[in-house]
Amino acid sequence: MKLKKSMFVLLATMLGASIFLSACGSNTSNTGTGNTNTSADSTGSAKDKVTIDFWTFWGSETRKPIIEKIIDDFNKSQDRITVKHTYYPFGDIWTKELAAVAAGNPPDVIVNDINATSQRADKNQNTNLSEYLKKDDIKDRFFPQLWDTVIYKDEAYALPFTTDTRMMFYNKDQFKEAGLDPEKFPNTWAELEEAAMKLDKKDGDKYTRIGYSPQYGGFDWGSIAMNFDKGVNWFDQDGKPVINDKAHLDAMNYVLDNAKRIGQKNLDNFKASFGSKQANPFIAGQVSIWPEATTFYTQIRDYGQNLNYGVAPIPEVEDGSGHYSVGGGFVVEIPKGAKHPDEAWEFMKYLTDKSAQTYWAEKNFDSVANKEAANDPELMKNPVYKAAVDNMEVTKIFPTPVNAPDFLNLINPNRDAAILGQVPPQEALDKAQKDVENLLEQNQ
Numbered sequence: 001m002k003l004k005k006s007m008f009v010l011l012a013t014m015l016g017a018s019i020f021l022s023a024c025g026s027n028t029s030n031t032g033t034g035n036t037n038t039s040a041d042s043t044g045s046a047k048d049k050v051t052i053d054f055w056t057f058w059g060s061e062t063r064k065p066i067i068e069k070i071i072d073d074f075n076k077s078q079d080r081i082t083v084k085h086t087y088y089p090f091g092d093i094w095t096k097e098l099a100a101v102a103a104g105n106p107p108d109v110i111v112n113d114i115n116a117t118s119q120r121a122d123k124n125q126n127t128n129l130s131e132y133l134k135k136d137d138i139k140d141r142f143f144p145q146l147w148d149t150v151i152y153k154d155e156a157y158a159l160p161f162t163t164d165t166r167m168m169f170y171n172k173d174q175f176k177e178a179g180l181d182p183e184k185f186p187n188t189w190a191e192l193e194e195a196a197m198k199l200d201k202k203d204g205d206k207y208t209r210i211g212y213s214p215q216y217g218g219f220d221w222g223s224i225a226m227n228f229d230k231g232v233n234w235f236d237q238d239g240k241p242v243i244n245d246k247a248h249l250d251a252m253n254y255v256l257d258n259a260k261r262i263g264q265k266n267l268d269n270f271k272a273s274f275g276s277k278q279a280n281p282f283i284a285g286q287v288s289i290w291p292e293a294t295t296f297y298t299q300i301r302d303y304g305q306n307l308n309y310g311v312a313p314i315p316e317v318e319d320g321s322g323h324y325s326v327g328g329g330f331v332v333e334i335p336k337g338a339k340h341p342d343e344a345w346e347f348m349k350y351l352t353d354k355s356a357q358t359y360w361a362e363k364n365f366d367s368v369a370n371k372e373a374a375n376d377p378e379l380m381k382n383p384v385y386k387a388a389v390d391n392m393e394v395t396k397i398f399p400t401p402v403n404a405p406d407f408l409n410l411i412n413p414n415r416d417a418a419i420l421g422q423v424p425p426q427e428a429l430d431k432a433q434k435d436v437e438n439l440l441e442q443n444q
Contacts, residue, residue: 049082052108052340052347055097059087066363070356074347081343083109097335101125106335108344114149114160114329115399121152122402127334129156132345141352143392146369149399150331159352160369162360163329164293165388165395166219168315169300172308174199174209174288185312189224189254192289192315197261199288207266212289214255215267216281219291219314221415223326225251228317231324231396234411234436239401241436243411244429250317252418252425259419279303294388298365311387313394327395329369361385367392403443410435 058067064087071083086107088096093110100106112120120126133139133156139147146160172182178198186192192212199211210216214224226233229247236242259267274281282290283304290296291314300307313323332351334344350356357373360366367388368374380386401407411432418428 049080050340050343051082051084052343053086054083054347055086055088055093055107055110057088057090057093057111059089063364066360070351070359073356074350077350078346081346083347098125101335101337104337106337108334108338108340109332109347110335111161111330112158112333114146114158114163114331114397116405117150117158117331117333118152118399118402119405120333121157125336126157127336127338127341129158129334129345136345136349138349138352141354141371142369143371143374145327145392145395145397146329149329149397150333152402158331158333159348161330161332161352163327163367163369163392163395163397164295165327165367165391166223166291166293166314166325167387167391168312169282169290169292169296170310170312171282171285171288172310174285178211178288182308182310185310186315188318189315193258196258196289200262207262207270209285210262210267210270210287212258212287213262213267214258216271216287217291218293218296219326221251221255221419222411223291224254226326226396226398227251227314227322227324228254230317230322231394233396233398234407235401241404241407241433241440243436244426244433249425249429252415252429255419256425264421283307294367294384294391295365297382297384311384313391323391323394325391325395327367327392327397329367329397404436404439407436407439410439 054071056067058064068085071085075082094112097106097110097112112126117126121128138159139156142160143163146163147156150156150158150160168185170185175182175195178195180195180198186195196211196213199209200207201209214220225248228251229242229245232242232247234241234243242248270286274286280290280299280303281287283300294311297311300309314325316323332348334341334348338344352370354370354373357368357370358376358379361368361373361376361379365382365385374389374392380389414423414428414432414435417423418425423431
């Protein structure tokens with residue numbers, strides 16, 4: 001009896017093991033480059049979804065519902081991937097990401113700065129997308145200058161998501177009051193300065209309105225310098241620094257001449273009077289011409305409903321030299337070491353396709369990277385949005401050089417010294433040139 005009982009237990013154990021091994025052998029294998037973490041039943045259908053973590057800094061009352069609606073639409077569009085949204089403040093998200101990459105536990109997808117994509121690739125902090133692009137060649141959906149920003153050593157490491165461009169907002173009523181044509185914005189910088197003097201208003205020695213100052217708004221000396229040099233900026237096509245070239249000196253002198261006309265003390269006092277609790281000085285009627293990213297439209301829409309304004313391209317140095325503007329933006333990418341890169345790629349494709357990009361542009365009034373979405377007929381009915389899309393033709397984006405990540409920290413102190421009158425402009429630019437050359441030599 002004991003022998004029969006032992007044999008029965010042995011047979012039962014062997015039968016259980018056989019069933020277990022058979023079940024293991026029927027599981028669907030993952031042939032992609034990432035871990036899917038899914039199981040399958042006897043018919044091969046997936047039982048469990050893969051959950052991927054998507055990090056953004058969009059936590060405001062405006063933007064958070066928009067990105068979460070896009071995420072929800074993606075989750076409902078298929079039955080294999082669930083995207084979880086994780087919000088971190090703008091000042092914290094990338095520090096936390098680098099720590100997570102170093103710890104081997106990064107998010108699956110993150111929104112990141114467009115200009116530093118190559119730097120992250122050089123430091124092995126993001127994922128090479130070449131294998132995915134071989135099967136999903138989607139680069140043509142993006143504006144070419146945006147696609148260029150994600151390339152490192154001829155391979156892509158991110159997908160462009162949003163961009164921006166800067167234009168001149170101007171008060172049409174104040175133009176008319178000053179005897180200027182409200183439908184014709186100055187074409188050159190010299191014409192702009194002439195118009196600005198007509199727009200200035202003073203009460204004795206005190207300015208009550210300033211027509212235009214390069215020190216106000218989102219187009220400072222650095223941006224003007226790029227416009228003066230016909231879109232070259234700080235490094236030529238060979239990567240050589242050209243901080244002290246003549247065009248940049250001319251731009252510096254333009255800024256200084258404006259400050260001399262108005263008086264730096266007047267400019268500082270006027271700027272101090274803006275106050276953090278007051279409306280934007282352009283919206284409040286204190287400044288007539290305000291250069292800014294075209295998303296500034298939303299502030300006018302919300303706080304300047306009765307403002308009669310126009311929007312125009314950045315001036316050019318002389319007729320035909322080019323209305324060059326500067327842009328930036330954000331990308332979506334897969335951090336190095338992400339556990340679900342295949343699923344992350346599928347979500348990134350969705351984020352940058354026409355539907356999601358059109359929705360983001362419509363709700364945020366953001367310039368998006370997808371050309372077809374950017375040219376959506378309904379969006380183009382808004383004259384400011386149309387102007388922003390058209391302005392992409394003259395908008396330059398300048399990724400930070402891999403071998404000079406901190407070069408602006410060397411230029412800016414010299415710029416400040418020149419604007420404050422502490423050193424002559426040429427001397428300041430020569431010093432900045434030498435500082436950047438030394439940085440490149442150290443990082444060679």
